[in-house]
Amino acid sequence: MVGNKGITDQIKEDNYKVFALLSQYLNHSPDFIHEDEIGEIVKCGVTYEYAFGLLLASAFGMDTVDNAEDKELFNKYFNNMLHKLDANEFYDNQYYKNIKIPTIKIGSSELKYETYKPFEGFVCNDIMQTAEGRQIPQIGFFETEFSFPAVLENDRIWMTITPNEIETMKEAVDQAFGNVLTFGLGLGYYAYMVSERVNVESITVVEMNEDVIKLFNNYVLPQFKNAHKIKIIKADAFEYAQKYMSKGNYDFVFTDLWHDVSDGIDMYLKMKKFEKESPDTIFTYWIEQSILCYL
Template sequence: MPEQQQPTQEQQKQIRQDNHKVFALLSSYLNHAPDLIHEAEVEEIVQNGVSVEYAFKLILAAKFGLDIVDSDEDKALFNAYFHPMIHLLDVGEYEQNPYYRNIRLPEVRIGGSELTYECYKPYEGFVCNDILQTSEGRQIPQIGIFPAEFKYPAVLEQGRVWMTVTPNEIETMKVPVAEAFGSVLTFGLGLGYYAYMVSEKDNVDSVTIVEINEDVIRLFKQHILPQFKQAGKIQIIHADAFEFARTRLSQDAYDYVFTDLWHDVSDGIELYLKMKLIEQQYPETRFSYWIEKSIQCYL
């Protein structure tokens, strides 16, 4: 096959502008009105013979003010971004995830932390995977929607959602779960999704979790860890991740280190770069990072 021709400087400039425009539109949508599109609107478009997913894309483009009929520029943006960006997800498929099937959260509170369930409304948009980076330089966010209500576990901090187990966590942790082996260290506890998934692996001997939030540790130990079939593999250390990495990481031999200390890309870049410097001191240990592909798009 012939080599793909690289974009010209002018094309690269246009792609950067397109990336910026799409990110700006999505940021406003996801932060302020993720439930902007309703089921009745989708059903009305579907009656014209298109799929549910395509109907949602058409409606979202219109809500964004794009004219994909008469504007060649808007049509090109729609074709380049919306098709690989929007994904209709299967509720049943995610409900079969081992963590969702086997772990049940009581609605309890310790200190400022609260275990609960949140939900996505039908056709509510949310980030469902790492940013897709194309060979020509387009950065395409991955947005998921469910056709029905979807409940997911969450930790609230002072009433605000802080930690979750959503399809985004499931998808973006697939590789770090698959790669983990031997003695595993994870920075960040959350709801224990990563620890649960790797503890179930036969080639994982132990899982050490470093977490700074005592309330989250207590919630986990009292209400979640007892549900782990492989709870004997789990050790939890109350400590700051970077202090632990600087002073104690060299004391024990870990085969695999997974870092999940941030809420999203915006607060993750600085922490990611900080841990990458520490990684250089341990060339024999395999390090990985939550949403690393998305973070690298901003570096």
């Protein structure tokens, strides 16, 4: 990975420009690209990703034909940024196949399915950083509508199990072993996937939201084949890490407390400080690769 000091000013400017444009798109109009528009361009023999990129660049006011800077930005970023995903690949995920989410509300928390519209864009993986320091967001879309489990807090999406969560947790799932500690419960995706591993003996989950714990215990955990491996502790993650983590003989710790990089950096750095107290434990963090791009 290239350190920030080794990145040229021009590349830093390009990175900033791409992230600013995507932030506007994802926050305000992620579903403005429609199937008929994509279809017309694809008829010319290009990929769905290329067609999606052309429409996105046009919406950003970029001239990828006559403007050399815009053309270079498109080639350097868009070609490696956009991905048409296969819905069946994700619906075949073990959690999606085996866990059914009811529509239920407890307190201010609501459990339900949300959807991505056809060709709606969303973050689908960690930021990819090139050898020269270009930071390329990973944006996915589906050709058809895609449903995913979610927890809403005061009618706002708070926790989800989307392709992004599935992709960015793969490594932490595959590496887990022994006695596992995880900070953050959500819908129990990580706990479920890790509980299915034969080399995992126990999973301790630290979560402070009582409504989320109730939703999970009543409607999700009973569906887990290896529910006996899982223990839920209602506590603040940082207080638990400070007082109890080093005493728990944990082999593997996974932290997932933040929504994205913007609110994750400070919590990531805070949690990292506790690693020295458990030198024999392996620590992993959700979207760490993306967070490190900003440090």
